[in-house]
Amino acid sequence: MAAAVATETPFHVLAVDDSLPDRKLIERLLKTSSFQVTTVDSGSKALQFLGLHDDHSPVPVHTDQLDVAVNLIITDYCMPGMTGYDLLKKIKESSSLRDIPVVIMSSENIPSRINRCLEEGADEFFLKPVRLSDMNKLKPHILKSRCREHYHQEQHQQSDSNSDECSNPTNTSSSSDSSSNRKRKAADNEEILPQANRSRHS
Amino acid sequence: MDYTNLRRQIISMKKSLFDQGYLDEQFNQLEELQDDSSPNFVDEVVALFFKDSSRLLTNIEQALEKYPQDFYRLDSLVYQFKGSGSSIGALRMKNECSMFKAHCNDRDLEGYRTLDDSSSIPASHSLLEQLHLIPWLTQMPPVTPEDKEGACHSEAEAGDIFSCKHKHQIKGPVST
Numbered sequence: 001m002a003a004a005v006a007t008e009t010p011f012h013v014l015a016v017d018d019s020l021p022d023r024k025l026i027e028r029l030l031k032t033s034s035f036q037v038t039t040v041d042s043g044s045k046a047l048q049f050l051g052l053h054d055d056h057s058p059v060p061v062h063t064d065q066l067d068v069a070v071n072l073i074i075t076d077y078c079m080p081g082m083t084g085y086d087l088l089k090k091i092k093e094s095s096s097l098r099d100i101p102v103v104i105m106s107s108e109n110i111p112s113r114i115n116r117c118l119e120e121g122a123d124e125f126f127l128k129p130v131r132l133s134d135m136n137k138l139k140p141h142i143l144k145s146r147c148r149e150h151y152h153q154e155q156h157q158q159s160d161s162n163s164d165e166c167s168n169p170t171n172t173s174s175s176s177d178s179s180s181n182r183k184r185k186a187a188d189n190e191e192i193l194p195q196a197n198r199s200r201h202s
Numbered sequence: 203m204d205y206t207n208l209r210r211q212i213i214s215m216k217k218s219l220f221d222q223g224y225l226d227e228q229f230n231q232l233e234e235l236q237d238d239s240s241p242n243f244v245d246e247v248v249a250l251f252f253k254d255s256s257r258l259l260t261n262i263e264q265a266l267e268k269y270p271q272d273f274y275r276l277d278s279l280v281y282q283f284k285g286s287g288s289s290i291g292a293l294r295m296k297n298e299c300s301m302f303k304a305h306c307n308d309r310d311l312e313g314y315r316t317l318d319d320s321s322s323i324p325a326s327h328s329l330l331e332q333l334h335l336i337p338w339l340t341q342m343p344p345v346t347p348e349d350k351e352g353a354c355h356s357e358a359e360a361g362d363i364f365s366c367k368h369k370h371q372i373k374g375p376v377s378t
Contacts, residue, residue, distance in 0.1 A: 019282065020250045021250040021251045021254055021286055021290060024246060025232070025247060028235050078285075107284070107285045128289065129231070129288055132234070132235070
């Protein structure tokens with residue numbers, strides 16, 4: 001019989017780290033914790049993946065990367081070129097990406113650094129080496145941001161959709177709340193009005 | 203091939219690495235992440251560590267040879283090297299990097315033309331190549347209760363496998 005239950009797709013995490021062994025480790029930690037993982041080795045590659053780019057040139061469209069939803073970004077702090085902090089800032093400055101939870105990792109326990117990141121909007125700070133137990137802290141941030149976003153959506157659109165979404169812990173692919181899926185845009189359209197871009201469930 | 207003996211030697215070597223502070227619990231964390239879906243995980247991470255660290259060591263040596271020394275660059279390289287080691291649980295190497303970094307901070311590298319002069323980072327790094335042998339433990343025939351005890355006969359025995367000339371050719375467990 002036709003199931004009313006939506007299929008459960010794993011949450012997708014984008015991991016950013018310039019260190020090869022660290023990338024391998026974070027990937028394994030995330031996969032072991034049932035996340036879908038994409039790893040990149042720099043902040044600029046992360047932004048590319050997310051659909052942002054510095055020079056406003058159109059991002060080449062790769063069919064295998066279309067409509068890739070990212071539910072959380074975890075990034076190393078110290079990276080050459082764009083640091084994790086720079087990446088965090090860029091994400092928070094982007095209206096299309098700022099609701100994605102960001103976690104910073106660092107091998108140095110520097111309170112001022114940690115505070116700076118949290119103040120800029122990071123949801124969590126992990127000291128390296130990251131452990132399996134740290135992975136349990138990720139899902140709450142993802143769920144919280146989805147609820148928050150859904151709430152904002154309701155505020156703006158005064159839609160008739162109910163807020164059952166928040167009590168449903170599964171990441172349903174049939175979700176009407178597609179705005180929480182950060183679809184990677186091919187065009188440079190960061191300045192999206194909330195009303196305009198969210199496809200609504202009819 | 204007497205696997206019992208070899209197994210004992212590797213267990214002994216591993217225990218020694220922990221006892222002497224070359225490895226810490228982070229290495230155990232790596233072992234815990236290895237399972238049927240990722241059966242060579244530890245070896246893969248160790249291999250990536252060596253790929254990364256060898257590159258960094260070369261860069262550090264080159265940076266040391268320059269005069270005047272670029273302390274900023276040296277500091278950055280050692281930081282990366284330390285981070286890399288920390289991920290696999292290379293405790294001693296991590297501590298040695300910290301000490302070396304302190305020298306960098308104090309601009310106290312006068313007379314140090316090679317890394318060997320100023321620290322034992324290369325020594326503790328190359329010692330970690332023993333880690334490549336650990337995955338063999340999971341590939342050998344089943345253990346006897348004696349093996350599980352990690353019975354260690356002597357350090358000399360543990361040293362046997364490293365006098366083997368073919369050490370560097372050991373890529374990992376051979377699938378039978």
